[in-house]
Amino acid sequence: MTNKLSTQPYKGSRDFYPSDMKIRNFIFDNWKKVCKSYGYEEYDGPFLESFEVYAAKSGEELVNEQLYSFTDRGDRKIAIRPEMTPTLARMIAQKINELPRPIRWFSIANFWRYEKPQRGRGREFFQLNTDIFGVEGREADLEIISLMADLIKSFGAKENMFEIRINNRKLMDNFYKKLGLEVGQIKIVNKAIDKRNKISEEEFEKWLSEDAKLQSKQITNLSDFIENPYPTINSMCDEKYEGALELTELMNLINETNLNDFIRIDVSTIRGLDYYTGTVFEIFDLNPINSRAIGGGGRYDDLIGLFGNEKLTGTGFAIGDITFTDFLQTWGLLPEFNDEIDYFVTLWPSENQQFILKTLEISKKLREKGFKVSTWLEKNTKIDKQLKYADKIGADFTIIVGENELKNDTLLVKNMKEKSQSEIKLEDF
Amino acid sequence: MTNKLSTQPYKGSRDFYPSDMKIRNFIFDNWKKVCKSYGYEEYDGPFLESFEVYAAKSGEELVNEQLYSFTDRGDRKIAIRPEMTPTLARMIAQKINELPRPIRWFSIANFWRYEKPQRGRGREFFQLNTDIFGVEGREADLEIISLMADLIKSFGAKENMFEIRINNRKLMDNFYKKLGLEVGQIKIVNKAIDKRNKISEEEFEKWLSEDAKLQSKQITNLSDFIENPYPTINSMCDEKYEGALELTELMNLINETNLNDFIRIDVSTIRGLDYYTGTVFEIFDLNPINSRAIGGGGRYDDLIGLFGNEKLTGTGFAIGDITFTDFLQTWGLLPEFNDEIDYFVTLWPSENQQFILKTLEISKKLREKGFKVSTWLEKNTKIDKQLKYADKIGADFTIIVGENELKNDTLLVKNMKEKSQSEIKLEDF
DSSP states (O other): OTTSOOOSOSTTOOOBOHHHHHHHHHHHHHHHHHHHHTTOEEOBOOSEEEHHHHHTTSOHIIIIIIOOEEEOTTSOEEEEOSOSHHHHHHHHHHTTTTSOSSEEEEEEEEEEOOOOOBTTBOSEEEEEEEEEESOOSHHHHHHHHHHHHHHHHTTTOOTTTEEEEEEEHHHHHHHHHHHTOOHHHHHHHHHHHHTGGGSOHHHHHHIIIIISOOOHHHHHHHHHHHHOOHHHHHHHHHTTOHHHHHHHHHHHHHHHTTOGGGEEEOTTOOOSOTTOOSEEEEEEESSTTOOSEEEEEEEESSSGGGTSSOOOOEEEEEEEHHHHHHHHHHTTOOOOOOOOOSEEEOOOSSSOHHHHHHHHHHHHHHHHTTOOEEEOOOTTOOHHHHHHHHHHTTOSEEEEOOHHHHHHTEEEEEETTTTEEEEEEGGGO | OTTSOOOSOSTTOOOBOHHHHHHHHHHHHHHHHHHHHTTOEEOBOOSEEEHHHHHTTSOHIIIIIIOOEEEOTTSOEEEEOSOSHHHHHHHHHHTTTTSOSSEEEEEEEEEEOOOOOBTTBOSEEEEEEEEEESOOSHHHHHHHHHHHHHHHHTTTOOTTTEEEEEEEHHHHHHHHHHHTOOHHHHHHHHHHHHTGGGSOHHHHHHIIIIISOOOHHHHHHHHHHHHOOHHHHHHHHHTTOHHHHHHHHHHHHHHHTTOGGGEEEOTTOOOSOTTOOSEEEEEEESSTTOOSEEEEEEEESSSGGGTSSOOOOEEEEEEEHHHHHHHHHHTTOOOOOOOOOOEEEOOOSSSOHHHHHHHHHHHHHHHHTTOOEEEOOOTTOOHHHHHHHHHHTTOSEEEEOOHHHHHHTEEEEEETTTTEEEEEEGGGO
């Protein structure tokens, strides 16, 4: 029949069947637990925001190519959220004088970007966003990175499975200036570096020479810097460049708190979003089949300023559920999930109305005791068929009230795992 | 400054600050618990669906006036979900041969409708959807209504606070036919009855006489039926009308399972959605300031058929979070929520790097023991200011390591509620 509607979800989006939902809940529950252990409070914002909120700071690629935006019936230009940070900044700005600082908040929300669906990337994804506002020092960057590491380790991940790569936007700006680049060139260079892992060495150099118009000496210096940034960072520290000092201070804190096993400086870590102003970082899955960043973040100093006159520095990270689930699956870190039915209560095949009433009464009593109970409701179904269903839904116990049991006020309890059964007085149950 | 962006959320939508989020989580957690006690499994679908999924069955008002629909960058006509049932039907249809029946599923999701924001109604809302598929008998309708009642009672609600009103679409169709109405008239009459609680008696009769072109005898018969439906239902049972028999059978089950204290027949309960085919019902808050239905549902026989050739009957209900939160608030059923911070760890104002390392070390140890820990990270802040912050975030205990404590390997633990403090050896901690 050609006039039937498709059963497939909209391209790039996901249906969460109960078995998928168990994985999603397991991951989200763990995320929440670790965020709360650091004193972060959960918040959420609306799925739609005014278009301007993103146009201001979210970056060209996101706004021009990926944003789901449209005009509502009241002629307002609105957009489906592609990321949380602008909403977060708006909410903080709205109550900036009431909220005790530092502000520590997290949220788990669904986002949409119009992209080509591929491994690790859909048009729709969930993201954990964790942010701290109101701490100037590198200690806030450290807390965010440490929380992110604890969160990954809480699933049983080891140091050989992931890596956190750190950089600093000010360091890059200073380096570009020393290299003699103009603003227009910097934009292109940043984009090339951001995409460097996904393209070949030749493409990368072509991008730098033809698009960004870098001279070959500049390309060599940039490539050397990416390859081994330490000599440059050290000499920039001697010259008191802020970005180099910040990055060095952060790395010292990381070393002193024993986080250095899986964290390293990588000056090719740029982050696509425009609003970062200092520390930036990304987490990478070290399994080569998962080539995307699992998450990342950094410090943004000016975002609250879009909504008001006060300045408030923030540092945060986001982790996406698709790459994170791939990460857990690839490294075998997802547990087996049990079925959740404690009792299945059968319905004896009979026209006698007493059976359905007894079945409902027993189900109700079990629920009142806190059990998860599934009840057979279709009349005149053979008990065999009902028992097969109990097996399929994974019930631990099945209860049967037949003609004898109804007469004697008893019930049969079948232990589905041990394949045993016992008769119990209804009043003792 | 005029070029600042507004801090307000998009009209009709909500920001969930941490204090709002606590209420939302409390409600959702309870909803989930009760659904699981009936053996229902959680699922979710995507926020966007193809426009056709709603155009087919969701009802004219919803599709033509309230749907957020637009064309994506690939020229597909899509819509933001205004309700869950079409997504649910699509997902069930997709795996119809794999899922053991009956299928018991629930979800809590966010929906959007372009409406005039007012008390109890925003453009955005969350809804719990609970459905059972594959049971023909009235027992499935009973289970759904019983689950809905248990869910409301799980918050401490009593019989005097809410009421469930039950009707049957087939009964109405039969009654309209006996009354001599045409299809076009029935549509208008249904709409008038659905809005009856929100308009005056005069407006209602005007709607029936002028718009639906009912004769005055028909209006009297209809009004009598709404006022006291029992004589008509009884005589229609005698004549073996299916709808009257179904409704009577369901009410008998309700009486026999002691749910009758807060459930009554009300033939003005119609439900706006087109897809219902049998039992329909709504829950009303009995507090007059909350005039909207908290939720409702019914049986739909043909929805899966939109996506495939197999038929599968379903019964379900939905409860919205806005009216439900109003209900709990008005009747005083929301608890006080505690702050969640167990320990606040101060940072001694000093240039000595040892203090921050000690503060981080203690915080880490407490987290490893399962506590929720907030850490002061800004250097050179007076301890008094830090203690005030600890009070604001509601920490149970505050830890201080000063010059003496650092030297003696001890720490001060302040009990913030009892205003007491004790010195503890770091190794004993």
